[in-house]
Amino acid sequence: MKFGLLVSEGPYTHQASDSAYQFVVAALAKGHEVQRVFFYHDGVNNATRLTEPPQDDRHVVNRWSALAADHKVDLVVCVAAALRRGIKDEVLAPGFRISGLGQLVDSGIKADRLITFGD
Amino acid sequence: MSEQQTAPASGPKVKKFMFVNRKAPYGTIYALESLEVVLITATFDQDVSLVFLDDGVYELVKGQQTKGIGIKNFSPSYRALDGYDVEKLYVDAASMAQRGLTEKDLLVPVEVLDAQQMGALMAEQDVILSF
Numbered sequence: 356m357k358f359g360l361l362v363s364e365g366p367y368t369h370q371a372s373d374s375a376y377q378f379v380v381a382a383l384a385k386g387h388e389v390q391r392v393f394f395y396h397d398g399v400n401n402a403t404r405l406t407e408p409p410q411d412d413r414h415v416v417n418r419w420s421a422l423a424a425d426h427k428v429d430l431v432v433c434v435a436a437a438l439r440r441g442i443k444d445e446v447l448a449p450g451f452r453i454s455g456l457g458q459l460v461d462s463g464i465k466a467d468r469l470i471t472f473g474d
Numbered sequence: 475m476s477e478q479q480t481a482p483a484s485g486p487k488v489k490k491f492m493f494v495n496r497k498a499p500y501g502t503i504y505a506l507e508s509l510e511v512v513l514i515t516a517t518f519d520q521d522v523s524l525v526f527l528d529d530g531v532y533e534l535v536k537g538q539q540t541k542g543i544g545i546k547n548f549s550p551s552y553r554a555l556d557g558y559d560v561e562k563l564y565v566d567a568a569s570m571a572q573r574g575l576t577e578k579d580l581l582v583p584v585e586v587l588d589a590q591q592m593g594a595l596m597a598e599q600d601v602i603l604s605f
Contacts, residue, residue, distance in 0.1 A: 395507065396503065396507055436507060455514070456511055457514055459514075460491075460515045460518045463489060463491060463601040463603075464487075469601050471604060
């Protein structure tokens with residue numbers, strides 16, 4: 356099956372980003388396709404390379420970047436939501452790209468299921 | 475079972491997108507950013523409908539005054555929706571009643587549905603986004 360994901364909350368405060376990540380890992384392991392992960396609302400804060408969590412905690416942002424590097428998962432950050440929150444190309448972690456809301460609609464159209472991970 | 479009113483004979487498949495608005499217009503950004511997605515989706519020639527339930531019904535209330543909180547009143551944008559051919563707006567009857575609201579209190583024409591009707595409508599959708 357072809358999945359599209361929407362992540363609506365930032366890292367750490369909410370579990371949404373963790374759950375989305377675990378979902379992608381599990382879906383890929385089962386041979387499914389993940390067409391795109393779209394980050395909206397505070398979810399855009401998952402895309403900044405400036406985060407430095409404590410050493411003994413998971414690194415939410417780097418984990419997404421690794422997923423993009425290893426499995427070519429398309430990580431898209433909404434431009435309007437990102438600009439509101441100070442997320443720009445110069446702070447973007449590897450594997451993320453900034454684009455428009457049309458990319459979310461495109462996921463809704465092309466994916467078999469569009470799944471929201473929010474609060 | 476349901477009529478294929480929106481699917482053209484040829485060309486890409488039109489999907490049914492439903493936006494479920496559950497939060498008050500201010501206090502969080504979800505309502506505003508939901509509206510931004512709706513307006514973009516409308517440009518993709520999809521079958522778009524909006525649902526307002528729980529505190530989401532407050533998004534459509536007339537006479538919003540936001541000067542005191544220093545946040546832009548974006549409610550006039552709901553009036554512009556029909557210009558984007560977004561005309562299917564549904565509100566939940568119980569959410570309205572619980573808040574002492576009637577259709578007369580709202581900015582735009584809506585269809586009031588009970589929970590059962592709302593559930594049936596949701597079951598018809600291809601994509602449901604909840605904000």
